[in-house]
Amino acid sequence: MTLPDDGSANQAARPLAGLQVVELGSFVAIPSAGLALRQAGARVIRVDPVGGAPDVRRWPLGRDGRSLYWAGLNRGKESVELDLASAAGQAALRKLVCAGGAGGGILLTNLAAKAWLADDLLRRDRPDLIYVQVTGRADGGTAVDYTVNAASGLAYATGPEDGAGPVNQALPAWDLLAGAHVAFAVLAAARYRAATGSGTFCQVPLEDVALSTLTTLGYLPEAQLTGASRPPQGNHLYGTFGAALPLADGSQVMIVALTRRQWRSLLEVTGTAAVAAALETALGADFSDEGQRYVHRKVLLAILEPWFAARSAAEAAAALRGTPLLWAPFRHLADVAAGLTEAGDGGAVWPAEEDGFGLNLVTEGPSRRDGHRPPLTRAPRLGEHTDSVLAELTATRQAPEHHSGTTDH
Amino acid sequence: MTLPDDGSANQAARPLAGLQVVELGSFVAIPSAGLALRQAGARVIRVDPVGGAPDVRRWPLGRDGRSLYWAGLNRGKESVELDLASAAGQAALRKLVCAGGAGGGILLTNLAAKAWLADDLLRRDRPDLIYVQVTGRADGGTAVDYTVNAASGLAYATGPEDGAGPVNQALPAWDLLAGAHVAFAVLAAARYRAATGSGTFCQVPLEDVALSTLTTLGYLPEAQLTGASRPPQGNHLYGTFGAALPLADGSQVMIVALTRRQWRSLLEVTGTAAVAAALETALGADFSDEGQRYVHRKVLLAILEPWFAARSAAEAAAALRGTPLLWAPFRHLADVAAGLTEAGDGGAVWPAEEDGFGLNLVTEGPSRRDGHRPPLTRAPRLGEHTDSVLAELTATRQAPEHHSGTTDH
Numbered sequence: 001m002t003l004p005d006d007g008s009a010n011q012a013a014r015p016l017a018g019l020q021v022v023e024l025g026s027f028v029a030i031p032s033a034g035l036a037l038r039q040a041g042a043r044v045i046r047v048d049p050v051g052g053a054p055d056v057r058r059w060p061l062g063r064d065g066r067s068l069y070w071a072g073l074n075r076g077k078e079s080v081e082l083d084l085a086s087a088a089g090q091a092a093l094r095k096l097v098c099a100g101g102a103g104g105g106i107l108l109t110n111l112a113a114k115a116w117l118a119d120d121l122l123r124r125d126r127p128d129l130i131y132v133q134v135t136g137r138a139d140g141g142t143a144v145d146y147t148v149n150a151a152s153g154l155a156y157a158t159g160p161e162d163g164a165g166p167v168n169q170a171l172p173a174w175d176l177l178a179g180a181h182v183a184f185a186v187l188a189a190a191r192y193r194a195a196t197g198s199g200t201f202c203q204v205p206l207e208d209v210a211l212s213t214l215t216t217l218g219y220l221p222e223a224q225l226t227g228a229s230r231p232p233q234g235n236h237l238y239g240t241f242g243a244a245l246p247l248a249d250g251s252q253v254m255i256v257a258l259t260r261r262q263w264r265s266l267l268e269v270t271g272t273a274a275v276a277a278a279l280e281t282a283l284g285a286d287f288s289d290e291g292q293r294y295v296h297r298k299v300l301l302a303i304l305e306p307w308f309a310a311r312s313a314a315e316a317a318a319a320l321r322g323t324p325l326l327w328a329p330f331r332h333l334a335d336v337a338a339g340l341t342e343a344g345d346g347g348a349v350w351p352a353e354e355d356g357f358g359l360n361l362v363t364e365g366p367s368r369r370d371g372h373r374p375p376l377t378r379a380p381r382l383g384e385h386t387d388s389v390l391a392e393l394t395a396t397r398q399a400p401e402h403h404s405g406t407t408d409h
Numbered sequence: 410m411t412l413p414d415d416g417s418a419n420q421a422a423r424p425l426a427g428l429q430v431v432e433l434g435s436f437v438a439i440p441s442a443g444l445a446l447r448q449a450g451a452r453v454i455r456v457d458p459v460g461g462a463p464d465v466r467r468w469p470l471g472r473d474g475r476s477l478y479w480a481g482l483n484r485g486k487e488s489v490e491l492d493l494a495s496a497a498g499q500a501a502l503r504k505l506v507c508a509g510g511a512g513g514g515i516l517l518t519n520l521a522a523k524a525w526l527a528d529d530l531l532r533r534d535r536p537d538l539i540y541v542q543v544t545g546r547a548d549g550g551t552a553v554d555y556t557v558n559a560a561s562g563l564a565y566a567t568g569p570e571d572g573a574g575p576v577n578q579a580l581p582a583w584d585l586l587a588g589a590h591v592a593f594a595v596l597a598a599a600r601y602r603a604a605t606g607s608g609t610f611c612q613v614p615l616e617d618v619a620l621s622t623l624t625t626l627g628y629l630p631e632a633q634l635t636g637a638s639r640p641p642q643g644n645h646l647y648g649t650f651g652a653a654l655p656l657a658d659g660s661q662v663m664i665v666a667l668t669r670r671q672w673r674s675l676l677e678v679t680g681t682a683a684v685a686a687a688l689e690t691a692l693g694a695d696f697s698d699e700g701q702r703y704v705h706r707k708v709l710l711a712i713l714e715p716w717f718a719a720r721s722a723a724e725a726a727a728a729l730r731g732t733p734l735l736w737a738p739f740r741h742l743a744d745v746a747a748g749l750t751e752a753g754d755g756g757a758v759w760p761a762e763e764d765g766f767g768l769n770l771v772t773e774g775p776s777r778r779d780g781h782r783p784p785l786t787r788a789p790r791l792g793e794h795t796d797s798v799l800a801e802l803t804a805t806r807q808a809p810e811h812h813s814g815t816t817d818h
Contacts, residue, residue, distance in 0.1 A: 012609055015601030027667075028626070035625065040597045054668045059648025059700055060631035060639075068627035069635075069648075075625075136757055145736050146644075146651050153742035155644075158579040159568055166653060166661060166739040168644045173582040176622065178775075180589030187596035188449045192424030194603070194774040200421055200778050208757035208775035213585065214742075215438070215758045215772040216444065216484075218477035222469035223746035224760070224770045225477075227546035230469075230742055235555075235564075235577045236713055239468025240476075242555050244575060252575060254559035258436075258461050268665070269494070291468055320554070326545075326553050330575040333562035333623075333639055337632035340620070347547055348617035349624045351633070361633045363624040366587075366617035367594055371611050 013282050013372040014041025017248040019046070019190065020100030023077075024093070024117075025110035027054035028145070029072040029134045029206065032179030033108050037186060039365040039374050043100075045076045045389060047093055048289040049084045052382050064356040071357070075364075076377030090116040095393055098126035105199065106190070108182055110134040112142070119201045128199040134184050138205040142400035145172040145206070152210040154231065157219070179207045241266075243301050244330065245308040247316055253308065256326035260288050265323045270307035279303070293401035337361060353377060422781040423450025428599065429509030430454070432486075432789045433502065433526075434519035435462035436542045437554070437581050438615065440482040441588030442517050446595060446785050448774040452509075454798060456502055458493045474764040475509035480766070484773075485786030499525040504802050507535035514608065517591055517601070519543040521551070537608040539598040541591050547614040554581040554615070561619040562638065566628070570643040587618045614759050644774045650675075650702035652710050653739065654717040656725055662717065665735035669697050674732045679716040688712070746770060760786060 009015075019042035023034040031046070036194055038044040048056070058069045080096070083089035094117070097107045107124040111117060112135065123129045136143030149168055159167030179202055189200035214220045223229055235244035235254070241263065242256040257263040267273040276287055279299060285292050293300060308316060313329055320327045340361055341351045354360045355378065366373040420426075428451035432437065432443035440455070447453040457465070466476045489505070492498035504524070506516045514535040520526060528540045545552030558564055558577055568576030590613055598609035613656065625628045632638055644653035644663065650672060651665040666672040676682040685696060688708060695699050702709060717725060722738055729736050749770055750760045763769045773783040 011605070012601065012607065015597040015609065032625070036593060040593075057700070059699075059703065060627040060634075061700075063632070063634060068630045072625040072627055072630065130642060131779045142735060144665055144667070146646060146665055147663050147735050147737035150653075150661075151745070153736040153740050153745040154579060155739055156741050160572075160575055164643065165567075166569055167576065168653070168663075169561060169578050169580065169582070170642065170647075171578065171582055171622075172626075173578070173580055173585070175591060176582070176586055180593060181775060184445060184449075184589060184593045184596065185778075187593065187600065188424040190600065191422065191776070192597065195427075196420070196624075196694050198421065200424065201780075203756070203777045204775050211745070211756075211758045212772040212775045213580075214745075215770050216441070216481040217480055218469040219742055220746045220749065221477045221770045223742040224750055224768070225469075225472060226743075228743055228745075233579065235575065237555060238579075241751075243557070244577070252559075254556050254577075256553055256555055257455065258553070268702065288632065289466075291466070291470075294468065324551075326551060326556050328552065328556035328560040330564055331531075331562050332565045333583045333628055333632040334635075334637055336560070336562040336620070336623075337629045338636075340629065340762070341633055347620075349612070349620045349629065357630075359633070361624050361630045363621040363768075366590060368612045369594075370597070371610075390592045 012370040013374050015369065016040040016042040016187075018103040018369050019043065019106065020104040021106045021108060021186065022047060022093075022097045023108040025108065025134065026055040027058075028073065028175035029178040029182065030108050030110045030239050031210045032057075032176055033132075033182035034077060035073055035075065036180065036183040036365065038076045038377075039367075043372075044075045045073060045080055045096065045385070046074055046380075047082055047096070048079045048382060050081050052081075056216055058384060062357040062360070066356055068357070068360075072363075072377035075362075075379045077380060078389055079380035079382055080386045080389045081383035084388075087116075092390065092393070093117070093264070094122055096389065097122055100127070101391060106130045106186060108134075108186070123199065126199070128193050128197060129373040130193065130200055130202075132185050132189070132202045132298070133205065134178055134182060135203060136204045137207045141246065143206055145175040148174050148206050148210050151207070152214060152224070153219070154210070154214065157230045160235070161232055161236070167232065174206055174210045178204055178206050181209060193258070205233070236297050239294050241297065241300065243297065243304070245301075245305060247308055247311055247313050249312045251313050251318075252330045253313070253316055254328050254330060255304075257293070258290065258326070259324075262324050262326065263293065265325050266304070269319055269323055269325070272303050272305055272307070275303050278303060348373065353379060353384065421779040423446045424778065425450040427512040428452065428515065429513040430515045430517060431456060431502075431506045431694070431696065432517040432593065434517065434543065435464040437482065437584035438587040438591065439517050439519045440464075441585055442541075442591035443486060444482055444484065445589065445592040445774065447485045447786075448776075450783075454505065454794070455483055455486045456488055456489045456491055456493075456505070457791060458491050461490075465791060471766040471769070477766070477769075480788035481772075482663055484788045485770075486789060487798055488791055489795045489798050490792035491795075496525075502529055503534065506531055507538070510800060515539045515595060517541050517543075517595070518541075523775075531797070532608065536616065537602050537606060537610070538608055539595060539611075541594050541598070541603065541613065543587055543590070543591060544602075544612060544614045546616045552615055554584040557615050557619050559581050561623060561715060562617070562632070563623065563628070563748055566639045568641045569647070570641055572641050575639065583619045584617055586622065587613055587615050590618060618777050630697070643701070645706050648703050650700040650706065650709065652706065652713070654714060656717055656720055656722050659723045660722050661739045662722070662725055662729075663737050664713075664737060666702070667699065667735070668733075671733050671735065672696065672702065673764070674734050675713070676733055678728055678734070679713055681712050681716070684712050685709070757782065763787060776777035
């Protein structure tokens with residue numbers, strides 16, 4: 001497919017039209033925040049130092065050597081290169097942040113506080129500024145997803161049940177959550193600004209994203225209460241029944257039974273109801289309670305395993321389909337990618353021919369608004385919009401009564 | 410500390426005051442979306458079936474047997490129990506969703522489409538309804554974080570480098586990201602409604618949250634391009650230098666060198682610059698390129714290990730402190746919890762005495778707005794607000810010209 005004209009989009013699919021956001025930050029948190037805003041219709045201008053930020057060549061690379069990672073995180077944004085080591089470049093950045101009319105004046109950054117980018121300096125020119133800053137640690141110290149995860153305690157609760165060492169997540173989940181939180185914070189601040197005229201200076205430490213999440217979900221309160229650390233659970237689910245079960249063909253299937261109905265269904269499908277009942281009596285257990293299913297997970301796994309080990313993936317799927325059970329085969333990335341390529345257009349991820357990348361899997365995010373997904377946009381080349389954006393700024397300066405054409409709702 | 414009066418909060422810390430949200434959903438995605446909205450000042454009413462949803466007793470449990478998980482995810486919300494199997498309960502829920510004045514008419518749910526909760530049925534009474542629905546699969550089928558993760562391909566890219574089997578994340582990252590995305594979608598739709606008067610029906614399939622994220626970050630485009638699945642990296646970082654290094658005392662430290670400056674610093678601190686230079690020459694490699702640091706990670710790890718293995722955590726920290734390196738000791742949850750308890754008030758997570766739970770670690774999210782964190786709220790008891798909320802609805806019905814006291818900005 002070719003890239004559709006942006007103007008063809010259903011209006012509800014672009015609810016943030018009129019917002020103008022400047023982002024200055026690399027890797028995942030800030031760029032993913034800008035991406036979410038852009039996918040919902042905001043104009044997002046990513047500013048990089050000349051030559052790009054340290055993420056400009058981050059793996060994986062595409063056929064032409066450009067970063068698929070950078071392209072994916074910056075799709076649909078305008079890319080501006082500025083010499084941020086010079087006073088002129090710093091001044092241009094500040095002007096750009098303060099521009100954009102009523103929907104502008106929004107900066108996302110993970111740059112540690114620099115005098116030339118201080119909140120109060122920018123706020124002099126734009127009192128209603130929305131300034132969202134991601135820091136590593138709450139004290140302003142540097143940290144990234146992988147060091148935050150190490151320090152959070154989660155790595156020692158991840159991985160095989162008998163694993164001694166810490167296991168990091170392959171997904172930069174804290175960065176992604178911080179990014180989602182930043183995008184949310186921008187809209188909350190924009191709502192507040194529309195109501196009161198006031199701007200907001202919002203700080204989101206990556207470390208606090210991890211600590212507050214692990215508190216909300218009970219990991220840290222439990223550790224505080226018991227004085228003990230939750231050990232790694234392998235592929236079990238803490239406090240309920242979930243397990244990875246090997247099949248006859250060497251593949252595995254994830255089975256989850258959260259409710260009593262799902263648990264009964266699992267026993268029925270596998271013909272283990274009588275064995276489970278005998279175990280309940282003998283152990284004095286009640287497997288209708290999800291906590292007890294967790295406590296007795298090893299023996300339950302052992303009585304379920306033979307049914308799965310005797311079946312291929314297709315046979316297991318045929319038996320599980322139509323039951324209330326939650327289940328899915330574990331798949332490899334290449335098989336998922338091949339399936340998406342074969343499925344073609346229509347989903348949240350689809351294949352498209354792209355300049356430089358060839359046939360590529362693309363996305364515009366997971367949401368459908370009134371049935372519409374956002375139209376596909378392409379990734380900019382680094383600095384592609386430097387001239388046009390700076391020219392627009394100059395024009396704005398010469399005619400200060402005209403804003404850049406965007407209006408706030 | 411005691412719970413402060415909500416009214417004492419700085420106004421900027423409650424930018425969403427005036428929004429009224431009804432959430433109907435269990436486990437993580439929908440409740441975490443409602444929580445983010447509530448932490449930013451929205452009124453959030455969680456509706457459960459009588460006796461609670463399947464998550465009401467999810468582990469971990471507190472001292473009094475109540476779920477710390479449920480309490481954490483519902484802190485500060487109002488809790489309403491309705492008999493959702495009855496026509497009267499269903500009608501009450503619909504009235505509640507449509508209430509709330511200009512800032513109301515917002516429903517978050519993960520309930521599969523039911524005729525009595527259909528978007529077009531609710532929209533008859535509230536044409537500007539904001540209806541955000543999380544489904545499992547894009548086709549409407551059921552799925553949860555752990556089955557989505559299995560099907561996404563990520564589990565086979567997680568865990569020890571020599572691991573054969575899939576490794577699930579201990580964190581329900583897809584649920585959390587879906588929740589953050591839902592909270593964002595609500596504010597985007599509210600902005601669109603303020604500008605146009607129109608509501609939005611927004612669908613967010615959990616499966617698509619995973620697939621679009623793995624596409625944005627390059628995992629799936631890479632697999633499509635190469636036809637191969639990225640193998641698990643252990644605690645290495647794909648495409649750059651990051652590693653878990655064992656120390657003399659048996660603990661481990663996470664070290665990350667993303668930039669050239671950080672890489673040079675690591676070689677300097679550990680006294681390995683000459684060895685690395687000799688390796689570069691012999692291997693024809695250029696370790697100033699992060700991709701090559703990744704390719705040669707095993708030999709680089711081997712030359713770095715002796716320095717770390719000869720030092721305690723305190724000695725390593727003393728040497729690493731003040732360098733540009735990104736590093737953190739791997740900690741256990743119990744040590745993190747003890748540290749937060751000892752640190753007391755001031756951070757994003759702090760200890761507080763709570764009714765039923767005793768001394769507990771609590772949070773109101775990671776953000777500080779204009780330097781303020783939101784004031785601590787407490788978790789409701791299941792159904793605690795049923796009577797007050799229903800009485801409010803009756804009053805609203807009798808005097809339809811008076812809304813429930815909230816106004817939209």
